[in-house]
Amino acid sequence: MTQPLRFGIVGAGMMGREHIRNLKLLPGARLTALADPTPSSLDWALSEAGDPGVATFETSQALAASGLVDAVIVASPNFTHRQELEPLFAAGLHILCEKPLCTTLEDARWAVEQAKTHAGVFWTGMEYRFMPPVAAFVERVHAGEIGRLVQLSIREHRFPFLPKVGDWNRFSANTGGTMVEKCCHFFDLMRLIVRDEPVRVYCSGAMDVNHLDERYDGRTPDIIDNSFTIVDFAGGQRAMLDLNMFADGAENQEEIGAVGDTAKLEVFIPSGDVVFSPRVGFLAPKQVSRTHVAVDQAALEAGSHHGATFHQLEAFLAAVAGTAPIQVTAEDGLRAVAIGVAAEISAREKRVVELHELGF
Structure with missing residues (x-):
């Protein structure tokens, strides 16, 4: 990739902010958008990003429709994963969804079926x-x-x-x-x-x-x-x-x-x-x-994951670039x-x- 991959993050809590810090370490990545319904969480995440050009949205649907991102990290509360993933799958974006994939087997099976025909990379976040x-x-x-x-x-x-x-x-x-x-x-x-x-x-x-x-x-x-x-x-x-x-x-x-x-x-x-x-x-x-x-x-x-978040994002970028396989499906x-x-x-x-x- 000649240009940095544009990342959005859905969920601006503790794990979302950890991803922000690690994206800063990767020259092949750039944070361009955040989505979270809680204003205080967005404020903390923007402060972590240190970039006034990062756009903010209330929903993953609005973020997906913005045209500002190539890949999205889903770090929202567990029970919201399916609703947050739906517009991201529909937009064909590369997705890294934090664990657990979903909170129920029904929703997790739905995500597997979506990933089978998904145009982008789908990766389940498993830092350990x-x-x-x-x-x-x-x-x-x-x-x-x-x-x-x-x-x-x-x-x-x-x-x-x-x-x-x-x-x-x-x-x-x-x-x-x-x-x-x-x-x-x-x-x-x-x-x-x-x-x-x-x-x-x-x-x-x-x-x-x-x-x-x-x-x-x-x-x-x-x-x-x-x-x-x-x-x-x-x-x-x-x-x-x-x-x-x-x-x-x-x-x-x-x-x-x-x-x-x-x-x-x-x-x-x-x-x-x-x-x-x-x-x-x-x-x-x-x-x-x-x-x-x-x-x-x-x-x-x-x-707080002993360097794992950085190395996982590094591997995710390689999968998006087509130079390495998806390691966690x-x-x-x-x-x-x-x-x-x-x-x-x-x-x-x-x-x-x-x-x-x-x-x-």
Whole structure:
């Protein structure tokens, strides 16, 4: 591309502003428009952009009709994704839609069907794939360093959900539930690492600590704040997600471990360390090796996803230019949502959920 790709952002909240900071780092991109119905959010985003020439709109429909953009990032609240995507698909624009693709399987399936005939690139935003230490970890697992993958574990111990405009993220009806809203990232990573499809899900989770004393128009929040989720894959591999959202002081927010028949590999975020531990026998001395994967400082400072937002946008630009494939499809987004929906059902009904129950 000889001219920078003109970007619009739908949703001028925290994630939208993170995209603004990262677009500034990419010479092949230029922010030209923002859409958000909340004036204060637009003001904050315009301040972040630092460019008086950025146009603002109340709706994605008006932004799509403006002729000012070639590509759009959808970073609006989860439950609005389908309504925001409709005019963008109709306009044939390149689209990066933040996770979760949609909050329901019906809407996510609709997005997949739209993407099949879409004239532009459609990309589901899954930042965790693009964290440099995680990407290095995945590459080493796929290269066979641990032998045949048997078990995968992901731990996220972190802070509670932050406040949002209208408090929309306090209710499962708006988010799809924590296992969809937050954890679709990790279910996407499971599929990426295992390179197979899930067949059943068991989740034990509840809202035990966070938001218990909060009330919004008389309503009590209903989002899971801690859970264990086990996912069985078709090839016999099993994966587990350990989520805790009241562990603010944890040294590493994310820990991922893959155990094969010859070795174990782990990655820690934000430390950026990848640790390799081969099987050596019970009495043999350990042969653990540790590698640090550095992240570009500018990319690190431009967001809260360990440099991933920058690298994902970089890959998205390459896909638009036709020099690289789409790495995260609408189908990937749908299947991550499906695992999250299965986990929500499992936690609520206290039973194993087979993916074929959901049509997979």
